[in-house]
Amino acid sequence: MKEDFLHYLWKFKNFDTLNLKTTKGEVVTIIHVGFHLKQAGPDFFNAQIIIGTQKWAGSVEMHLKSSDWYVHHHEQDSAYDNVILHVVWEHDIDVFRKDNSVIPVLELNNYVSSKTIDNYQSLRVTKSWLFCENRLANFDEFLLRNWQERLFFERLERKSKSISNLLTQSNSDWEEVLFVLLARNFGLNTNGEQFFELAKSIPFSIIRKESSEQINIEALFFGNAGLLDSEKQDEYYKELHFRYYYLLQKYQLNKPILPPVQFFRHRPDNFPTIRLSQLANLYHHHYNLFSKIISSNSVESIYALFEVSTTSYWLDHYQFDKVSPNKRKMLSKSFVDLLIINTIVPFQFAYAQSQGKENSDYLIQLLHEIAPEKNAVVDKFKFFGINATNAFETQSLLQLKNEYCNYGKCMNCAIGIESIKN
Incomplete structure (x- = not known):
C-alpha cells in the first residue's frame, strides 16, 4: 500500500x-x-x-x-x-x-470497506504494461474524454514551461525561441538535440540579416553541423564552404564544437542534409515566421506556411558528391503534423498565456484535425481497447503513460480512481 x-x-x-x-x-x-x-x-x-x-x-x-x-x-x-x-x-x-x-x-x-481495499490491491498487482490495462476497454467514455482534456493541458503546461525558460535565456525573443525549437523538431529523435544546439550556436540576429540569401543560411547550418569539414570536389560544397568561413569572419563567430549529426537509420528524406536545407528555406521565405504562426487560425493556414522544399542542389542529391534520382523534397504533411503537435500548438498556447488570452478550444479543435501519432505507446493503448483517432487523443495518452502510469500514480488518475470505487 x-x-x-x-x-x-x-x-x-x-x-x-x-x-x-x-x-x-x-x-x-x-x-x-x-x-x-x-x-x-x-x-x-x-x-x-x-x-x-x-x-x-x-x-x-x-x-x-x-x-x-x-x-x-x-x-x-x-x-x-x-x-x-x-x-x-x-x-x-x-x-x-x-x-x-x-x-x-x-x-x-x-x-x-473490504471491497475498496480489494479493488485497490487488484489494481496494484504486477502489470505487463499498465496496472489497469484489463479495465481500459470498459472505462466510461464520458469520464475518459474529460480526463483526456486535463491530460492534454497538463502536457501543454509542461511544454510551456520549457518555452518560458528559453524566453528567459533569449531576453524574451519569441522568434529566436521558435527558431531553436523548430530546429530541434526538424532533427526528429535522432538529430533533435544536435539541431537544437546548432540553432542556439547561431545568434538569431544573423538569421534575420542573412535570410534574403538562402545559401548563406544553409552554409551556417551545414558549417556548424560539421558537414563542411572535409575536402570534396563538389562545386556546391565548395561554395558553401567559402560562404561559411566568410560569414564566420564577418560576424566574428567561432566554429562551435557540437555532437555530430547522424545519417544512420534514417530514410534519405530525413537525412540531416535535407532537413537543414528545408529549415534554411523556411527562414528564407518567412522573415517574421513567429507572427505568422501566432496569427494562423486553421490547420490549412499552418500547412501553407510550411510548403517549403530544399535548394535546387538537393533535388538530385542526398549527400555531397553523390548524385541521386531527381526528386523535389517538400516537407510532407505527416512531418508538418509533427511540427504542429510539438512546436506550433505549444507556442500558440504559451503566447496566449503570456497575453492573458484563452485559446483552449481552438487548440483542441486544431489537434482533432491532425492524424493520430504513430508510436509504440499509442499502439499499446489500442491493443488494450483505447483507439486514438486524432492527435489530441494521442497527446493525452502520452501524458497518461509518461507522467502517471510509468510512476504508478493510479490514485491521481481518473481511470485508477474509478477502478477502485465501491
Whole structure:
C-alpha cells in the first residue's frame, strides 16, 4: 500500500464517515477535507474538523504508520505545527506537538470497506504494461474524454514551461525561441538535440540579416553541423564552404564544437542534409515566421506556411558528391503534423498565456484535425481497447503513460480512481 491510497480515500471520503472516532475514542466529524497539496508541507491544507466538541481548522497529514512522522522528521519542521489530525492506516505511536499535547489520530483502516481495499490491491498487482490495462476497454467514455482534456493541458503546461525558460535565456525573443525549437523538431529523435544546439550556436540576429540569401543560411547550418569539414570536389560544397568561413569572419563567430549529426537509420528524406536545407528555406521565405504562426487560425493556414522544399542542389542529391534520382523534397504533411503537435500548438498556447488570452478550444479543435501519432505507446493503448483517432487523443495518452502510469500514480488518475470505487 502507498500513501496516495490514503490521499484518495480522504479526498473523496471513500470510507465510513458517519462513525469516525480517534484512537482515543473522540468522535470525528469532517466538515471539509481541505485542499490537497502536492508539494512540501502537510498533505491537506485548510481542513475543518470537529473532534469531540471542539471545531478545528488547519492541516491534515497522512502516513501509513504514525511513526512515519518521525521517520520523515516532521517534528523538526514548523510547517507541521498546525496539523489538527493525523490520518494513518496503522497507529503504532503517539505524535506530540511542541506543547507536548498529542495530535489526534484517525486510524483509517477501521473505516474502509473490504471491497475498496480489494479493488485497490487488484489494481496494484504486477502489470505487463499498465496496472489497469484489463479495465481500459470498459472505462466510461464520458469520464475518459474529460480526463483526456486535463491530460492534454497538463502536457501543454509542461511544454510551456520549457518555452518560458528559453524566453528567459533569449531576453524574451519569441522568434529566436521558435527558431531553436523548430530546429530541434526538424532533427526528429535522432538529430533533435544536435539541431537544437546548432540553432542556439547561431545568434538569431544573423538569421534575420542573412535570410534574403538562402545559401548563406544553409552554409551556417551545414558549417556548424560539421558537414563542411572535409575536402570534396563538389562545386556546391565548395561554395558553401567559402560562404561559411566568410560569414564566420564577418560576424566574428567561432566554429562551435557540437555532437555530430547522424545519417544512420534514417530514410534519405530525413537525412540531416535535407532537413537543414528545408529549415534554411523556411527562414528564407518567412522573415517574421513567429507572427505568422501566432496569427494562423486553421490547420490549412499552418500547412501553407510550411510548403517549403530544399535548394535546387538537393533535388538530385542526398549527400555531397553523390548524385541521386531527381526528386523535389517538400516537407510532407505527416512531418508538418509533427511540427504542429510539438512546436506550433505549444507556442500558440504559451503566447496566449503570456497575453492573458484563452485559446483552449481552438487548440483542441486544431489537434482533432491532425492524424493520430504513430508510436509504440499509442499502439499499446489500442491493443488494450483505447483507439486514438486524432492527435489530441494521442497527446493525452502520452501524458497518461509518461507522467502517471510509468510512476504508478493510479490514485491521481481518473481511470485508477474509478477502478477502485465501491
